[in-house]
Amino acid sequence: MKERILARTSKAAKKSIDSIQSIKHLRKGLSIYKTGRSPFWFIRLRDPLAGKYIVRSSKETSRLDAIETAHEFADNFRSKANSEYAQQKATSFEHYAKLLMAAQKGKSKWSDGDGKLLNRQKDGLIIYFGKHDVTKITTGMVREYLLHLDDNRDRPLAQSTKSKHVVIIRKVLSLAVEDGLMHQLPLMPRIKTVDTPRHAFTDNEYIRFSKASFECAERGDVVRGVQITAHHAKMFKFIVHSFLRPTGGELFGLKHKDIQSHSSPNYLEMNVRGGKTGQRTSVTMPLAKALYGSIKTPLEWPKVDPEEYVWMPDYPNRTTAINTARRLFNHILKVANLIDADRKLSPYSLRHYALQSRLRSSHGKVNIHTLAQNAGTSVDQLERFYLHKMAPTPEMIENLHFRGDAKPVPILSASVNDHLSFEEHDED
Secondary structure, three states: OHHHHHHHHHHHHHHHHHOEEEEEEEEOOEEEEEEOOOOOOEEEEEEOOOOEEEEEEOOOOOHHHHHHHHHHHHHHHHHHHOOOEOOOHHHEHHHHHHHHHHHHOOOOHHHHHHHHHHHOOOOOHHHHHOOEEHHHOOHHHHHHHHHHHHHOOOOOOOHHHHHHHHHHHHHHHHHHHHOOOOOOOOOOOOOOOOOOOOOOOOHHHHHHHHHHHHHHHHHOOEEOOEEOOHHHHHHHHHHHHHOOOOOOOOHHHOEHHHEEEEOOOOEEEEEEOOOOOOOEEEEOOHHHHHHHHOOOOOOOHHHOOOOOEOOOOOOOOHHHHHHHHHHHHHHHHHHOOOOOOOOOOOHHHHHHHHHHHHHHHOOOOOOHHHHHHHOOOOHHHHHHHHOOOOOOOHHHHHHHOOOOOOOOOOOOOHHHHOOOOOOHHHHO
């Protein structure tokens, strides 16, 4: 009993020696205090970035001298330790990143993707740059961030993905430039990317695919419990004559309320709500109107729900519709004997074929800017990804051989000129 009392007494005595006997608050996050153990005043400084207090002895017994030392220590500590960090939230990378996300919210899945890269917990942009002052972010810091991305992975990040990170950094810093906080953007590291455009159908391959799709529908081929019908065959054909992407925001997001039918010439006007480049109005080729009109019987059309999806409406979950359509597409490829490990075709290949065929069948007369705008892309993207592997047409070759002081040399044979045109493909 006596031992326990003595232990408590000893503990109380020790606590009283170490406890704060006098404290002076100097400013927010900074104070000095004194204990019974030392004759010197201690400095206590709150580091908001580290989320903890820094404690140092002032080596001063005078309170006035300790106050002066504390202010000097606090000023030097902040300038040395946090020189790259923002002193105010309004100048931080995180502040402008949140402004960017708010401005882009709901515009498209691509802008939502920016938010994911910004907020990624392990190595997102806000985690890495969030507390930095935007005016102090340099080219070297961006390059170090790209190396940091590779350090967190077993394999280096794809160059195209790194390029996306750099683009988002530019977007965030551009807002600071608009606010007048920065005069110009820092130079961004150049990332060498290699374009890998998808393969497109050739004329012959598309004819075989289209024919096989209707044959599968006539036989009633079943793929994982889903029967291929004429609706599916027409859907794949519709991609070619509408230039739509086979995605949830375009082809599979299209509802009856989004379509207006026109005559002279025959075409559909579509309100594409979730395109890759945002909402747009797009027009189709004539055959798309016929395909659209054939998916319902005359008795069904007056009762069509404007909110109903045009293609595969039996699937409320559009991701399920996309995955099912891809499986049906692959089955048709197999039936058409178009499976090739070196030239992997996908539903996107129909869109690539559509854009290439439009240029070929117009003999180069279609306005490439109009075509790009209608398809929801840019001329640069059109040339890099859609037309990159396009074989030269006879008209292109003739144009290349044209001489200004003479008539062009006729190099085309009748058999070459008689190739199937874009419009003729869809008459079979």
